[in-house]
Amino acid sequence: MDLNYTPEQEAFRAEVRQFLDENLPDDIRERVQKRLRPDKAMTERWQKILFDKGWGASTWPKEFGGTGWDPIQQIIFEEECALAGAPRQLDFGLRMVAPVIMTFGSDEQKQRFLPGILSGEDWWCQGYSEPGAGSDLASLRTSAKREGDHYIVNGQKTWTTLGQHADWIFCLVRTSTEGKPQQGISFLLIDMNTSGIEVRPIIMLDGEHEINEVYFDNVQVPAENLIGEENQGWTYAKFLLGHERTGLANVGQWKALMKRLKTVAREEQDGQRPLIENTRFRDRLAQLDAELRALELTVLRVLTDKRGPGPQASILKIRGTEIGQQLFEMLMEATGQDAIAHIPEALELDYSGPRVGSVDATPAAGDYFNMRKLSIFGGSNEIQRNIIAQLVLGL
Amino acid sequence: MNFDLTEEQQMLNDSLRRFVTNEYSFEKREAIISSGAGIDRATWANFASMGLLGFTFPEDYDGLGGNAIDTMVVMENFGRGLVVEPYLATVVLAGGLIRDAGNDAQKADVLPGIASGERLLALAHSEPGARYNLSQVQTTARKDGDHFMISGQKTAVLHGGQADQLIVSARTSGGIADESGLSLFLVDAKAKGVRVDDFATHDGHRTAEISLSNVAVSADNLIGTIDEAFPVIEKAMDLGIAALCAEAVGAMEAMNATTLEYIKTRKQFGVPIGKFQVLQHRMADMFIQTEQAKTMAILAASEADSGDRACRREAISMAKTLVGQAARYVGQEGVQLHGGMGVTDEMFAAHLFKRLTLINLLFGDADHHLAQVSDNLLAASA
Numbered sequence: 001m002d003l004n005y006t007p008e009q010e011a012f013r014a015e016v017r018q019f020l021d022e023n024l025p026d027d028i029r030e031r032v033q034k035r036l037r038p039d040k041a042m043t044e045r046w047q048k049i050l051f052d053k054g055w056g057a058s059t060w061p062k063e064f065g066g067t068g069w070d071p072i073q074q075i076i077f078e079e080e081c082a083l084a085g086a087p088r089q090l091d092f093g094l095r096m097v098a099p100v101i102m103t104f105g106s107d108e109q110k111q112r113f114l115p116g117i118l119s120g121e122d123w124w125c126q127g128y129s130e131p132g133a134g135s136d137l138a139s140l141r142t143s144a145k146r147e148g149d150h151y152i153v154n155g156q157k158t159w160t161t162l163g164q165h166a167d168w169i170f171c172l173v174r175t176s177t178e179g180k181p182q183q184g185i186s187f188l189l190i191d192m193n194t195s196g197i198e199v200r201p202i203i204m205l206d207g208e209h210e211i212n213e214v215y216f217d218n219v220q221v222p223a224e225n226l227i228g229e230e231n232q233g234w235t236y237a238k239f240l241l242g243h244e245r246t247g248l249a250n251v252g253q254w255k256a257l258m259k260r261l262k263t264v265a266r267e268e269q270d271g272q273r274p275l276i277e278n279t280r281f282r283d284r285l286a287q288l289d290a291e292l293r294a295l296e297l298t299v300l301r302v303l304t305d306k307r308g309p310g311p312q313a314s315i316l317k318i319r320g321t322e323i324g325q326q327l328f329e330m331l332m333e334a335t336g337q338d339a340i341a342h343i344p345e346a347l348e349l350d351y352s353g354p355r356v357g358s359v360d361a362t363p364a365a366g367d368y369f370n371m372r373k374l375s376i377f378g379g380s381n382e383i384q385r386n387i388i389a390q391l392v393l394g395l
Numbered sequence: 396m397n398f399d400l401t402e403e404q405q406m407l408n409d410s411l412r413r414f415v416t417n418e419y420s421f422e423k424r425e426a427i428i429s430s431g432a433g434i435d436r437a438t439w440a441n442f443a444s445m446g447l448l449g450f451t452f453p454e455d456y457d458g459l460g461g462n463a464i465d466t467m468v469v470m471e472n473f474g475r476g477l478v479v480e481p482y483l484a485t486v487v488l489a490g491g492l493i494r495d496a497g498n499d500a501q502k503a504d505v506l507p508g509i510a511s512g513e514r515l516l517a518l519a520h521s522e523p524g525a526r527y528n529l530s531q532v533q534t535t536a537r538k539d540g541d542h543f544m545i546s547g548q549k550t551a552v553l554h555g556g557q558a559d560q561l562i563v564s565a566r567t568s569g570g571i572a573d574e575s576g577l578s579l580f581l582v583d584a585k586a587k588g589v590r591v592d593d594f595a596t597h598d599g600h601r602t603a604e605i606s607l608s609n610v611a612v613s614a615d616n617l618i619g620t621i622d623e624a625f626p627v628i629e630k631a632m633d634l635g636i637a638a639l640c641a642e643a644v645g646a647m648e649a650m651n652a653t654t655l656e657y658i659k660t661r662k663q664f665g666v667p668i669g670k671f672q673v674l675q676h677r678m679a680d681m682f683i684q685t686e687q688a689k690t691m692a693i694l695a696a697s698e699a700d701s702g703d704r705a706c707r708r709e710a711i712s713m714a715k716t717l718v719g720q721a722a723r724y725v726g727q728e729g730v731q732l733h734g735g736m737g738v739t740d741e742m743f744a745a746h747l748f749k750r751l752t753l754i755n756l757l758f759g760d761a762d763h764h765l766a767q768v769s770d771n772l773l774a775a776s777a
Contacts, residue, residue: 001404001464003697005396072396266776276776279769286769290713291687298690301398315683388682389675393655 047120082252093117127171249320415476433601449510456506474645481554489516517558536565555603556593637699719761
């Protein structure tokens, strides 16, 4: 047992850090560190820079163009990226659909879809949830009927994050109503430019357009876009959720935010003293700092476990999202009443107009509101507790 | 970076697990506790023959040259079985202190005796009113020729009543709470002027209140450098905290196991109560808290031997904070999920709860250690 990084791992960290120093554009860094509005072009630019370096997919094996890094290297990479102010890469392609294609897809599908994900040319979104199928995902009703060499898809998906930018959507669709609900589900890749697809924005409580409804009206999808076997989609979906969950711990980003929060606590004034001298605030900061340390080490412990993460990944989702939410809440509280002003135009990089309080106050409350999603999406934290109860504890 | 036990540690873990399961039954433990002796000598001799009592001592002193990770493995298992023998007091605290700060003669005198199981020691440091402030010591040691004369009052001396020798902290200079001016002495528990009041604790261990009245101690029983004992005491307490964190994790895992068993078998409304989602989620939270505590116990053990004081202290305080909070949570919830049975003396869960509660109170509770982490944050920002 040794909690120190090896000299090789430290050297790897230095290499990543140097690359980021030299290649992360200043405007992207500024946008991320000031927590400004995310931007499609920014995400694509950054993915391209990583791709050109050969680091487009830190979690993929080499045979598909990934880095082939081990879990510790992946964590070091993510952490350094977050601390440097790099934007988060798009999970939907890289961490969600790609492992499914690699594991269950045909050779043709791998050749067709993985390169676009790696280079960032193809923007993917997720078609899981429906208005009537949230936590009870298996009750989904969007149907796909086989007609010749096509499926005809009808129905509606919702909560589709960044679907407004997407070229492709991976969907769970119902191909059979026989047997248990889980048994009639298939996993289908759909081109968002197909006629019959309509994307309508859902405005979130922070006033931002991040999520969407996606409507399917007699959408023709080539049968070759089916992953694996018909009616086996539930297996692939669960596999994907396991991959999603380990990513949701998000330790690198939370460490970067914790660093920022400590700076804000030193800079914000509480009467004649810096806020950090306020014991009540600082004790809560210390508590959160300890919890983040525990999360960081628990992630490492789970990911280096030779038995593999398994249902324990649910712990990481729960704790990761709880800690993330508390970080955003404390960032808001740190800026105090300066956080009350809603100035959406100030979330753009070129904004030079008046604002209330520091630059940290501008996104503080909006981010706090927005981040309530963390404990809800990716399988709500209550669903994660069900998973622990059933799969870990055998209840 | 790896979290794996070595092959030897894995074997140690397996054999301790077997020992706790097969040879340290609930009834046997009850008998040891009600004897009032605070220790079962046969069990202790067994520990000695397994090498446990000198595990972290150098090989020159009949030890095995182990480290705090080995101690963690031992304590986790002791936590699982609620072992009441004075391992923490004698081996971890006193043995660790002599190992780290004693001179050759003292190590040769004390460590083989601990390792063989023949000698018990206790650390007499805490004083009334000091609460968790390690530097507050009013017991005095006055130089008198080639002796020191020690007078004062010590409280919460774990297994002090069973000890053959006491390690006593005393002020040789400075003000009441100064870090400098503290010294440590090896004192015979039967020396003239030592009065020991031995008490049971709620969790089956023993504690003593000890008063020293002009106790004469020869100068060669001074441990380490005069006036400079504070870092030694702090380090020994950190080893103790790391060990307590591991013990708590073992007790929490046992609490989860026994609670899980209970809610799978106890039926109400025609079904096992574990079928109720409200209980499932609470059980899941107990599991999450325990896993987080386990991580922090590993961190504490990894840093406990470290000479980098700032790193060690931060890790130890973060660990004791989260482990203390988890111990409270898992303890209370374990009792609650047992319903009425949870508040009876016959249930293992009740005894686990009591030990978990007292672990939080020992060597600084969660509030105390959170304040340490918090003050470090302030210091780091200055």
